[in-house]
Amino acid sequence: MSNELQKDALSIAILAGGKSSRMQGNDKGLLSFNGKSVLSRITGIAYGFSSDVFVIANNNLEKYEKIHKPVYTDILDDFQGPLSGIYTALRKCKNEKLIILPCDGPFINREYFEVLLSYRSNKSIQVIKTGSRLQPVYACIDSYLVNNLEVFLQSGERKIDKWYTSCGFDEVLFNHDNEMFLNINSKEDIEINKDFIKKLYG
Numbered sequence: 001m002s003n004e005l006q007k008d009a010l011s012i013a014i015l016a017g018g019k020s021s022r023m024q025g026n027d028k029g030l031l032s033f034n035g036k037s038v039l040s041r042i043t044g045i046a047y048g049f050s051s052d053v054f055v056i057a058n059n060n061l062e063k064y065e066k067i068h069k070p071v072y073t074d075i076l077d078d079f080q081g082p083l084s085g086i087y088t089a090l091r092k093c094k095n096e097k098l099i100i101l102p103c104d105g106p107f108i109n110r111e112y113f114e115v116l117l118s119y120r121s122n123k124s125i126q127v128i129k130t131g132s133r134l135q136p137v138y139a140c141i142d143s144y145l146v147n148n149l150e151v152f153l154q155s156g157e158r159k160i161d162k163w164y165t166s167c168g169f170d171e172v173l174f175n176h177d178n179e180m181f182l183n184i185n186s187k188e189d190i191e192i193n194k195d196f197i198k199k200l201y202g
Contacts, residue, residue, distance in 0.1 A: 009095050009096050009097055010050040010052070010095050010099060011053075011095045011143070012050045012052065012098070012099045012113075013056055013086075013093065013100050014042055014046070014053075014102070015056050016039070016057040016064065016103035017057055028185070029055070029064065029104070030060060030063055030064070030067075031104070033106070033197050033201035034202045036202065037067055038104075038184075039064070039103055040068065041106070041200075042103070042106075042108055043055075045113070052093060052094045054068075054069075054092060056074065056088050056092075057073065075087060080153075081158045082136075082160060083158050083160050083163060084158070086141070086149065087149050087150065087153060090143055090146035093143050095143065096143055096144070097140055098140070098141045098142075099113060099116055099140045099141075100140075101137065102138075102183065104183045104185060105180075105181065107182055109180055112128075116139075117140075119172050123168050124168070124169075125164055125169035126139060126140045126170045127169050130175065130181050136161055138181060179196050182196065
């Protein structure tokens with residue numbers, strides 16, 4: 001698939017709607033290292049594959065908008081988890097396919113998008129798997145599933161894995177030690193991954 005076709009058929013959503021409880025109230029989506037914004041880096045890569053790139057956030061909206069627009073808030077109230085963010089993203093996306101990824105993955109690179117876009121599947125969802133671990137917020141989802149997800153959420157369910165299973169999905173395998181999918185959820189994570197951070201952010 002060429003980049004032109006990708007941009008015509010693909011939307012990309014960065015999920016930043018969580019509470020950041022392990023970051024002592026600091027918003028993970030607003031992280032920067034050596035003056036370089038993680039979100040800005042992610043959106044910059046994403047624009048290489050889609051012209052419809054947006055952020056799902058529920059706090060600090062003005063700060064997010066200074067880094068990237070558009071920013072959408074969850075349609076469902078009260079921080080109902082990442083599946084609520086995915087639902088909002090599916091409602092807001094303009095194209096037939098939606099790639100999602102979290103705001104707290106500062107090491108993402110072009111390979112993530114390239115692998116998902118080149119993966120041939122008859123399923124409507126493709127989810128990254130690293131080693132034996134499924135990475136449910138790194139996925140490509142057919143946008144027509146939005147109404148299916150709405151019904152799932154209305155039933156009271158909030159588990160991503162359960163919705164994926166109900167729809168049927170393919171696992172897209174990456175090496176288990178691939179640094180691209182390391183997340184920064186705490187100050188301890190920053191210290192543990194300082195070498196990776198220095199390599200990308202100086």
